[in-house]
Every structure is written in structure tokens, then in C-alpha cells.
Amino acid sequence: MERLMSQDVVKSPSQLKQKEMIRRNYDKITSGEVKVSSTFVPGNLNELLMCFDIANNLPEINAIQNGMRKKSGEMIVEAERSGHSEDVCTYVKADIGMMAKGNIAPNGKPMPNPDLLLLSYTGCFTFMKWFELLREEYRCPTVMLHVPYAADGRPTRNMRDYIVKQLKEEVIPTLEQVSGIKFDIDRLREYLRKSARAEDDLVWMLEQAKRKPSPIDCYFGGVYYMGPIFTAFRGTDDAIEYYRLLRAEIEQRIEQGLGAMTPEGDMPEEKYRLVVEGPPNWTSFRDFWKMFYEEGAVVVASSYTKVGGVYDYDGFRHDPEHPLESLADYCLGVYTNRNLPTRVDMLARNVIEYEADGLLINSIKSCNSFSAGQLVMMREVEKLTGKPAAFIETDLVDPRYFSAANVKNRLESYFQMIDQKRRAGGSGPATPATMNKRS
Structure with missing residues (x-):
């Protein structure tokens, strides 16, 4: 919120705290000293990623940051020049355009290529297509956690068991391989x-x-x-x-x-x-x-x-x-x-x-x-x-x-x-x- 507050409004302790948290996270992502995963906001597995000391980079948040900084328009046009339709999700096009323009993070430093692409599919089909575009671009290890759509309004026990099975057999082994860290469930x-x-x-x-x-x-x-x-x-x-x-x-x-x-x-x-x-x-x-x-x-x-x-x-x-x-x-x-x-x-x-x-x-x-x-x-x-x-x-x-x-x-x-x-x-x-x- 600090970007939006007029100069004479004093920033609250929580605003200052969040600003510092965001700054440190982008510095961590761009430091070159940690493994980085690109993932999406809905259904993200942040706690699990932390078990493997993997930093969490979220493309939607990057698009939002660029939008609020008035930079997303030119990135979207750049993506459309490369063939993406006007009707495609503008988060996607802002991300693709950001990569085409040097992939500079909001802190002004180059965004590193991710060490892992992790998608927790939660109802947005566009995420899957976005994931495919990122996979073609980065050619790094990828893993998808398929989340069944709760069409009847409530998840079932079978749906939960299906996700847990994927976590045990696909997601966690991939995270162990990428990070070199053994999974610790107590962590x-x-x-x-x-x-x-x-x-x-x-x-x-x-x-x-x-x-x-x-x-x-x-x-x-x-x-x-x-x-x-x-x-x-x-x-x-x-x-x-x-x-x-x-x-x-x-x-x-x-x-x-x-x-x-x-x-x-x-x-x-x-x-x-x-x-x-x-x-x-x-x-x-x-x-x-x-x-x-x-x-x-x-x-x-x-x-x-x-x-x-x-x-x-x-x-x-x-x-x-x-x-x-x-x-x-x-x-x-x-x-x-x-x-x-x-x-x-x-x-x-x-x-x-x-x-x-x-x-x-x-x-x-x-x-x-x-x-x-x-x-x-x-x-x-x-x-x-x-x-x-x-x-x-x-x-x-x-x-x-x-x-x-x-x-x-x-x-x-x-x-x-x-x-x-x-x-x-x-x-x-x-x-x-x-x-x-x-x-």
C-alpha cells in the first residue's frame, strides 16, 4: 500500500513490515544463492517449498507489480507481437513480455531462470497453458499437482487421497531431487x-x-x-x-x-x-x-x-x-x-x-x-x-x-x-x- 499512499500520510508499522518482507523476498529470489520455484497463487504450496529451502516466485504477483508501475502495457504488446491473442489472460502476456524485455524483477535485478516449475492446478485452465509456455522457455524440471474440481460443491475423501498420493509420489520426490534436501515432515x-x-x-x-x-x-x-x-x-x-x-x-x-x-x-x-x-x-x-x-x-x-x-x-x-x-x-x-x-x-x-x-x-x-x-x-x-x-x-x-x-x-x-x-x-x-x- 505504501506506493499508493500520498506523501503526507504516515506509513503504519504493518505497511513498513510488508514492504520490507517483499523487498527481502525479491532480493532472495534474484541473489543467485538459492533454488527458485515458479508457481501460482491459488493453492500454492509455500510451506512445502520452504521445507526444501526453495524460494517462491509467483508470476501473477510480478504481473501485478508491473501493472501498478505502469509497465505491463508495453509487455502485453510485446507478447501480442509474438503471436499471443488479445483475448489471452493479460497476466500471462505481461509475464511473457517481461521475459522478452530482459526479465527484470521489481527490485531492478535480473530474474533468474527457475530451478523448478510447480503448478497446483486449482480451477484455472489458463494456468495449465501458462505452465506449458514457461516449460518451453526454461526447460527445467516441472511437476504438476492435479487438483480435482469440486463440481458438486464439496470435495470428497477420494479427491483428498488423490492429492496426497501425488504429493508423496510426485511432488515431494521432485522437490528432493531439485534441492538435494530430504523431506522432513516435522519441519x-x-x-x-x-x-x-x-x-x-x-x-x-x-x-x-x-x-x-x-x-x-x-x-x-x-x-x-x-x-x-x-x-x-x-x-x-x-x-x-x-x-x-x-x-x-x-x-x-x-x-x-x-x-x-x-x-x-x-x-x-x-x-x-x-x-x-x-x-x-x-x-x-x-x-x-x-x-x-x-x-x-x-x-x-x-x-x-x-x-x-x-x-x-x-x-x-x-x-x-x-x-x-x-x-x-x-x-x-x-x-x-x-x-x-x-x-x-x-x-x-x-x-x-x-x-x-x-x-x-x-x-x-x-x-x-x-x-x-x-x-x-x-x-x-x-x-x-x-x-x-x-x-x-x-x-x-x-x-x-x-x-x-x-x-x-x-x-x-x-x-x-x-x-x-x-x-x-x-x-x-x-x-x-x-x-x-x-x-
């Missing part, structure tokens, strides 16, 4: 124990958005709050310390009756409470956020802050007593591996339990994992909650697909719709009891 247990501690504070933080005013924004602010859990820090003392600091800061905001923090300071008045489905736009992130906080709109829950793990919906925590099974459950349960009825249920519960005014969908042009079925989801959530919903469209890191005027007009129309709904007295939202009956 994994310790990392998982640390993950669970940080995850407890994470869920506490998310649930504070039920307060009025909400002391946090769970979409724009949330992408920073979720970063350590989703990326290379889950299972570390750094993550525990980060969430301890963040929790203390939120507790202080609650005591002072403050609303959500924005890049320009505290939100003066909370007028609208929203649940948002879909990723944010990164190339115009601050301008996008500004459209919300200038209208007094705070996001109290979002699906994107569940893309790297769903902890507040069904109580999942990494379990050191069942280490490999816990990794399997984590992969099976991430948001992109859940079917549409489950996503609808999750969003509707958020609207009701967080007393939101409605659901806003940001449909991403190049992301099928999120965008498929969103209009149906929107109508279903409206029926279940009695709250109005709206639909906007942007993209991940392609600046050509962010129309500020169009987005702003749609948002203003949506806020007017909410006002009209309030004046009319609404249509009577569902209650947690009726939602439980539906489930």
Missing part, C-alpha cells in the same frame, strides 16, 4: 502451525468489516492485507508478526471509531457498504479506488480476497496434525476451485452478514476463471438477498481496457439505484436463517 508441521496462527488473525481482521463504520476496506485495502498469506510468507514468523501488527492497528481504529483507510487518509463518512466479486484493475488501481471512497463507498467483503484461500467461509486452517491432508484440503478449497452455486452462497452470505447495500461485479475481460457465469451469479444473489447488484468491466493489467469515464458512470448509477432502493424500503433481504435453510 512441514512447524510451518503449518505458523500458518494457522496467522490465518486466525486474518479471519479476525476480515470479520471486523461487519462493524459500522467498517475500519477496513476488504477489496482495495484487502489486497494488501491478504498478500502475506497468499504469497511467499505463509508459514513464516514474518507473516505472524505482520498480522499481529495489522490486528493492533485495526483494534486502534475501532477504539477511535475510524472508517476505512484510503490513499488520502481515513474515509470521512461511510455511505455505502458493498460486496465485490472479481479481481481489481491494477493499471489504474488508485483511480479505481478513488471512485469508491469519494462516494463514501467501502467494500466490506470480496471474493478476490479469497482467491488464495477461503478461511472465513468454512473455517479452514492449515493443520499440523494432518500435514499432507491439510495441503490437499487447502488446494481443493480455494475460490477458483469452487462451483458457481457455492460462490453464489458465499457472496449472498457476505451481503447479509456484513449488512451490505448490494453486490458489485467487476468482470475481467481476459479472466474466464472469474468472469464465466457472473451475470447468473449476480441475478441469484439479488434474488437471495433482495439487494441491488451492478456490473462493470475492466481488465487485470492491460491499460487499454480501463475506461475511467465508463466505470465512473456505472458506479454513480449504481449508487443512485441503492439510494432509490433505500427510499422505497427495499424488498426484504434474506436472513442467515433462510440462507442456512437453502443450504
Whole structure:
């Protein structure tokens, strides 16, 4: 968040902590002194990688960093010149273009070729094609952990056993071979124990958005709050310390009756409470956020802050007593591996339990994992909650697909719709009891 805060806003201890964590991780990756794995955010096996002293490099995070630095546009054009379609995921094209332009990491140092490609497939088919492109480029050892799609809404015991079998027979032996380190399950247990501690504070933080005013924004602010859990820090003392600091800061905001923090300071008045489905736009992130906080709109829950793990919906925590099974459950349960009825249920519960005014969908042009079925989801959530919903469209890191005027007009129309709904007295939202009956 430190890149977005204006110069006169003092950075909090948690912001400074996260900035230092990110810096050290990129320095580690580019040092040439450690083995490096390229992997993806949803279902990533960070605790397992740490058992083999392998650094975790995440291509999506690199694309996001380049998007926020206004560099992704030229990288995407470079990838399209080499034959990649305009409709391909812009994370992929930003990564391919980054390689074509020297593969410079956000710290300004050359990104080393990975020693391993590790894919935990969790519902996004594009990840598989991206993985194939990286394999052709780097020609290093590769391993894929296939995660069955939970088509019926809930994973089965057979699915879990299938993943554990792959971990034992394919993933761990490959990690041992690449690293030269023998697998120590007690080391994994310790990392998982640390993950669970940080995850407890994470869920506490998310649930504070039920307060009025909400002391946090769970979409724009949330992408920073979720970063350590989703990326290379889950299972570390750094993550525990980060969430301890963040929790203390939120507790202080609650005591002072403050609303959500924005890049320009505290939100003066909370007028609208929203649940948002879909990723944010990164190339115009601050301008996008500004459209919300200038209208007094705070996001109290979002699906994107569940893309790297769903902890507040069904109580999942990494379990050191069942280490490999816990990794399997984590992969099976991430948001992109859940079917549409489950996503609808999750969003509707958020609207009701967080007393939101409605659901806003940001449909991403190049992301099928999120965008498929969103209009149906929107109508279903409206029926279940009695709250109005709206639909906007942007993209991940392609600046050509962010129309500020169009987005702003749609948002203003949506806020007017909410006002009209309030004046009319609404249509009577569902209650947690009726939602439980539906489930």
C-alpha cells in the first residue's frame, strides 16, 4: 500500500513490515544463492517449498507489480507481437513480455531462470497453458499437482487421497531431487502451525468489516492485507508478526471509531457498504479506488480476497496434525476451485452478514476463471438477498481496457439505484436463517 499512499500520510508499522518482507523476498529470489520455484497463487504450496529451502516466485504477483508501475502495457504488446491473442489472460502476456524485455524483477535485478516449475492446478485452465509456455522457455524440471474440481460443491475423501498420493509420489520426490534436501515432515508441521496462527488473525481482521463504520476496506485495502498469506510468507514468523501488527492497528481504529483507510487518509463518512466479486484493475488501481471512497463507498467483503484461500467461509486452517491432508484440503478449497452455486452462497452470505447495500461485479475481460457465469451469479444473489447488484468491466493489467469515464458512470448509477432502493424500503433481504435453510 505504501506506493499508493500520498506523501503526507504516515506509513503504519504493518505497511513498513510488508514492504520490507517483499523487498527481502525479491532480493532472495534474484541473489543467485538459492533454488527458485515458479508457481501460482491459488493453492500454492509455500510451506512445502520452504521445507526444501526453495524460494517462491509467483508470476501473477510480478504481473501485478508491473501493472501498478505502469509497465505491463508495453509487455502485453510485446507478447501480442509474438503471436499471443488479445483475448489471452493479460497476466500471462505481461509475464511473457517481461521475459522478452530482459526479465527484470521489481527490485531492478535480473530474474533468474527457475530451478523448478510447480503448478497446483486449482480451477484455472489458463494456468495449465501458462505452465506449458514457461516449460518451453526454461526447460527445467516441472511437476504438476492435479487438483480435482469440486463440481458438486464439496470435495470428497477420494479427491483428498488423490492429492496426497501425488504429493508423496510426485511432488515431494521432485522437490528432493531439485534441492538435494530430504523431506522432513516435522519441519512441514512447524510451518503449518505458523500458518494457522496467522490465518486466525486474518479471519479476525476480515470479520471486523461487519462493524459500522467498517475500519477496513476488504477489496482495495484487502489486497494488501491478504498478500502475506497468499504469497511467499505463509508459514513464516514474518507473516505472524505482520498480522499481529495489522490486528493492533485495526483494534486502534475501532477504539477511535475510524472508517476505512484510503490513499488520502481515513474515509470521512461511510455511505455505502458493498460486496465485490472479481479481481481489481491494477493499471489504474488508485483511480479505481478513488471512485469508491469519494462516494463514501467501502467494500466490506470480496471474493478476490479469497482467491488464495477461503478461511472465513468454512473455517479452514492449515493443520499440523494432518500435514499432507491439510495441503490437499487447502488446494481443493480455494475460490477458483469452487462451483458457481457455492460462490453464489458465499457472496449472498457476505451481503447479509456484513449488512451490505448490494453486490458489485467487476468482470475481467481476459479472466474466464472469474468472469464465466457472473451475470447468473449476480441475478441469484439479488434474488437471495433482495439487494441491488451492478456490473462493470475492466481488465487485470492491460491499460487499454480501463475506461475511467465508463466505470465512473456505472458506479454513480449504481449508487443512485441503492439510494432509490433505500427510499422505497427495499424488498426484504434474506436472513442467515433462510440462507442456512437453502443450504
